[in-house]
Amino acid sequence: MTKTLISGARIIDGSGSPAFPGSVLIVNDRIQAVSRTPLAADDAQEVDAAGLVLAPGFIDVHAHSDLSILAEPEVVGKISQGITSELSGNCGLSAFPIRTAEVREHLEKLYRTYGVALTWSDFSSYADVVTAARPAINVGFLCGHNTLRANVFGYENTPGTSAGWERERDLLTEMLEQGALGFSTGLLYTPGKFAPPEELRIVASALRGFDAPYATHLRSEGDALIESLEEALAIARAGSGRLQVSHLKTAKPRNWHKLDAA
Ligand SMILES: [Zn+2]
Structure with a gap:
């Protein structure tokens, strides 16, 4: 199982709602959690996305x-x-x-x-x-x-x-x-x-x-x-x-x- 945790980004989720700061946890190439509060995952590879925008492709x-x-x-x-x-x-x-x-x-x-x-x-x-x-x-x-x-x-x-x-x-x-x-x-x-x-x-x-x-x-x-x-x-x-x-x-x-x- 591979885990990636992206933190600190401005998230634009594609729903049309305004951007919000938050974290996204990806497990095995699938988004498992999108959170407005910091997420923790010990075994995850962490990506610091401070100052960046995170959006669906x-x-x-x-x-x-x-x-x-x-x-x-x-x-x-x-x-x-x-x-x-x-x-x-x-x-x-x-x-x-x-x-x-x-x-x-x-x-x-x-x-x-x-x-x-x-x-x-x-x-x-x-x-x-x-x-x-x-x-x-x-x-x-x-x-x-x-x-x-x-x-x-x-x-x-x-x-x-x-x-x-x-x-x-x-x-x-x-x-x-x-x-x-x-x-x-x-x-x-x-x-x-x-x-x-x-x-x-x-x-x-x-x-x-x-x-x-x-x-x-x-x-x-x-x-x-x-x-x-x-x-x-x-x-x-x-x-x-x-x-x-x-x-x-x-x-x-x-x-x-x-x-x-x-
Ligand atoms: Zn044309």
């Missing part, structure tokens, strides 16, 4: 660590910020599925700086590679629309066809069944920007059966901010009803007034 819901988690599984950049869980596959870009040579070539080029071989074809084989890398934090992944769409229509400027949109939906369903946690879009980027709203409602309908979220980098964060938000809401309603707007902001002074309405 932060969850980063907007990560892009799809390949870096394999190149640097120690994740020092996140750990040193207190982040212990993160969600990648945002803004329409995920490292899976890879079902065509074109998508493989595109992603290999995009991710070449990481020096990681893209050996997988779907979420389940990607997850095996991530698990084998033993990341130092908890990781989850959204399935990105840009990758999904490229598997069906390539990176061309085309609205696509309803048969193709249904193939995207079925592919998303497959990835969700394999453990992907939701669906993301990046409608400012290629090829997501070529997708008509109808396509996205059809693809997002796969989320319904999984109660999985829709996360979006909006089509416009400036001149068409309100219209883009309306599009996002309609897509979320076609899915599970759960929506994450990835960067809620308004760009350019002429659009600043829109934030209240947004």
